[in-house]
Amino acid sequence: MKVLLVFLFTLVCAKHELYEGWKSFFVKPSNVEQLNALRNMVHKFELDFISHPTVHTAAVVVVKPPHQHGFLTILAEEDIEHWIHVEDVKAQLAFDDQLIEAQHTTKRSIGTEGITYENYQPLEIIYEYLETTAQKYNETVTIVTPANSFEGRPIKYLKVSKDNFRSNKPVIFIDACIHAREWITIPAVTYAIHKLVENVTEPDLLENFDWILLPVVNADGYKYSYDVERLWRKTRSTDQHVLGTICPGVDGNRNYNFSWNSAGSGKNPCSDQFAGSKPFSEIETRVVDGILKEHIHKIALYISMHSFGSMILYPWGHDGTISKEESILHDAGIKMADEIFQSSTLQFPKYKVGNSAILLDYTASGASDDYTHSLGVPLTYTFELPGFDLDGSGFILNPKYIKQVSVDTWAGVVTGAREAGKIFTIT
Ligand SMILES: *[C@@H]1O[C@H](CO)[C@@H](O)[C@H](O)[C@H]1NC(C)=O
Ligand SMILES: *[C@@H]1O[C@H](CO)[C@@H](O)[C@H](O)[C@H]1NC(C)=O
Ligand SMILES: *[C@@H]1O[C@H](CO)[C@@H](O)[C@H](O)[C@H]1NC(C)=O
Ligand SMILES: [Zn+2]
Numbered sequence: 001m002k003v004l005l006v007f008l009f010t011l012v013c014a015k016h017e018l019y020e021g022w023k024s025f026f027v028k029p030s031n032v033e034q035l036n037a038l039r040n041m042v043h044k045f046e047l048d049f050i051s052h053p054t055v056h057t058a059a060v061v062v063v064k065p066p067h068q069h070g071f072l073t074i075l076a077e078e079d080i081e082h083w084i085h086v087e088d089v090k091a092q093l094a095f096d097d098q099l100i101e102a103q104h105t106t107k108r109s110i111g112t113e114g115i116t117y118e119n120y121q122p123l124e125i126i127y128e129y130l131e132t133t134a135q136k137y138n139e140t141v142t143i144v145t146p147a148n149s150f151e152g153r154p155i156k157y158l159k160v161s162k163d164n165f166r167s168n169k170p171v172i173f174i175d176a177c178i179h180a181r182e183w184i185t186i187p188a189v190t191y192a193i194h195k196l197v198e199n200v201t202e203p204d205l206l207e208n209f210d211w212i213l214l215p216v217v218n219a220d221g222y223k224y225s226y227d228v229e230r231l232w233r234k235t236r237s238t239d240q241h242v243l244g245t246i247c248p249g250v251d252g253n254r255n256y257n258f259s260w261n262s263a264g265s266g267k268n269p270c271s272d273q274f275a276g277s278k279p280f281s282e283i284e285t286r287v288v289d290g291i292l293k294e295h296i297h298k299i300a301l302y303i304s305m306h307s308f309g310s311m312i313l314y315p316w317g318h319d320g321t322i323s324k325e326e327s328i329l330h331d332a333g334i335k336m337a338d339e340i341f342q343s344s345t346l347q348f349p350k351y352k353v354g355n356s357a358i359l360l361d362y363t364a365s366g367a368s369d370d371y372t373h374s375l376g377v378p379l380t381y382t383f384e385l386p387g388f389d390l391d392g393s394g395f396i397l398n399p400k401y402i403k404q405v406s407v408d409t410w411a412g413v414v415t416g417a418r419e420a421g422k423i424f425t426i427t
Contacts (some may be wrong), residue, residue: 015094018229021065022089023258024050024394028058028081035361037078045071048231048272050395051308052360052384060085062231085394093230094395099392103399114198115190117403120183120396123153123223126215129190130156137197140206146287149220150237155287157214160196165210170300170424172417175214175288178252178304178368180232182220184385184397184405185305189215189401191406192413202414208421210298212291218252230395233272235284240277241269250276253304253365255285258369259318277367288368292375300424301416302372302380305409307397309384310349311339312412313356315373317382318365320357325378330354332379332419336412343411346384346404351412356382379420385409 029035038053038061045067053059063071076083086092103119115121115129134143142159149155149185157175159165174192176185193213196206205211216222220236234249241247247270254265257279261267265275280286294297314329316322323329332351337351372380385405387397397405 015019015097016090016230017064018088019093019231022062023065023068023087024060024062024089024092025071025082026058026084026085027053027061027075029053029055030081031055032361034078034080039082039362041071041074043271047071050231051197052311052362054275054360057409062089082337083194089394096230096393099396101400114194114387115187117187117191117406118400119399121186122226123216123219126190127154127156130158130193130215133193133197134158140197141193146290147283149218150235150239150283151220153219153223155214155217155219155284156426157291158193160193160206160211160213162206162210165295168298168426169208169210170421170426171210171212171295171298172301172303172413172420173212173214173291173295173299173372174303174305174342174413175217175368176305177215177222178217178284179306180218180225180234181230181395182305182307182385183222183225184221184307184387184402185383186215187402187407188305188383188385188404189213193412195282195410205414205417209300209417212295214291216290217288219284221252232273233283233336237276237282240274240281243269246270247274248276250282252282252285253306253368254366255280255282256368257289258371258374259365262365263318264362265366273364279366285368289371292372292377296375296377299372299377300367300379300420302377302384303413304368304381305383305385307385308387310351310386311359311382311384312351312353313369313382313384314353315355315370315380317356317363317367317370319363320353320355323373325373326355328419328423329379332416332423333381335419336381336416339413339415340408343408344386344404346387346401351386379416380423381416383409383412 048062050060087413134141147156176189225232238244249266254275260279261275265273312333
């Protein structure tokens with residue numbers, strides 16, 4: 001059925017030309033040697049992992065036409081279990097578009113109940129929601145536009161507080177969409193806004209904490225992924241390398257100033273893990289840094305939303321060493337994962353929790369969770385939200401599950417905030 005639909009859409013839809021002939025595969029390494037063999041192919045075959053490969057977990061990797069033969073040859077040689085994910089990436093992206101279309105309702109995307117969770121919203125609608133919420137709830141919500149993106153779009157976040165951050169409450173800071181294509185991360189943050197001001201069922205969260213919610217770190221990238229190149233991940237800067245106009249963009253989550261460019265990143269501007277010309281080369285990461293510096297002594301919990309993989313990851317990711325906060329990081333991580341699992345009515349796997357380098361057998365430097373931890377924030381996490389390849393979708397979470405994932409993620413955030421409140425004292 002899925003194959004047939006994909007075939008039909010191939011005939012009618014000429015969008016996503018770039019992805020002509022691309023394929024994606026599930027790969028499932030059964031030991032560390034196979035995992036390393038996979039990693040060693042990334043550069044040679046320009047592999048794009050949509051989810052993290054780990055031992056015994058199937059990950060999805062996208063492969064361009066010229067590399068498919070070589071890639072499959074080595075998989076066979078190394079005896080790495082694999083099977084097709086999407087035979088025709090271009091057609092699948094057109095099919096994903098149809099899923100999105102089918103979810104469009106005649107209702108406006110912003111109504112009396114705030115933004116809707118039936119679909120992925122364009123940047124303009126997300127920003128309109130932030131503006132409207134700040135106006136409507138002006139006693140508690142303040143909108144801040146600290147800077148414009150590389151291409152000149154405003155970057156906007158909300159401060160949510162009973163007294164405009166005047167009393168010394170612990171601060172919870174959540175950001176999302178530093179990686180452009182990780183669309184599901186944005187509603188996970190707007191839903192937190194919704195639950196803090198529009199439909200308050202946990203009043204202690206605003207009583208006891210101040211909140212900073214930054215739903216779209218990488219506004220340029222999101223817009224570009226939304227309108228042009230679906231699988232875009234990086235920022236859109238062109239000033240980081242002499243090849244910057246041919247290969248624009250920096251991996252924002254390799255651009256933070258901690259152990260920068262030492263692992264899982266590099267100086268090749270055409271790579272999806274390009275670290276930039278220097279730490280904080282990107283205005284988008286400088287905005288996050290500015291927020292951190294402004295509130296650093298009060299931030300009790302930082303979460304950066306990513307997808308996909310159903311994981312809660314914590315430092316140190318650059319080298320896999322154990323944080324001195326390991327036991328509280330792990331304990332709060334497990335509690336969040338439990339709550340998310342309790343909340344979920346879907347067949348998503350239970351979140352795995354751990355040190356990112358150890359859980360993934362992969363070190364990556366310059367990531368925001370390591371950086372915030374290095375500044376002294378005790379609880380800092382990267383969430384990998386669940387799902388894709390569900391009910392026919394290929395590279396997005398099927399939009400009919402946006403609401404559920406947002407609700408489940410909020411259950412985790414609630415628990416994380418309360419745990420942070422128990423252990424955190426402002427110094
Ligand atoms: C909130 O908006 C109302 C109506 O525009 C205005 O009267 C009030 O002073 C505002 N309150 C704050 C705290 O800005
Ligand atoms: C408010 O949230 C609760 C619990 O999350 C939910 O059961 C209820 O339907 C929501 N109400 C509205 C009006 O959205
Ligand atoms: C990066 O961190 C180092 C060491 O803390 C500091 O000396 C340097 O100024 C920072 N660079 C930027 C761009 O923030
Ligand atoms: Zn990501």
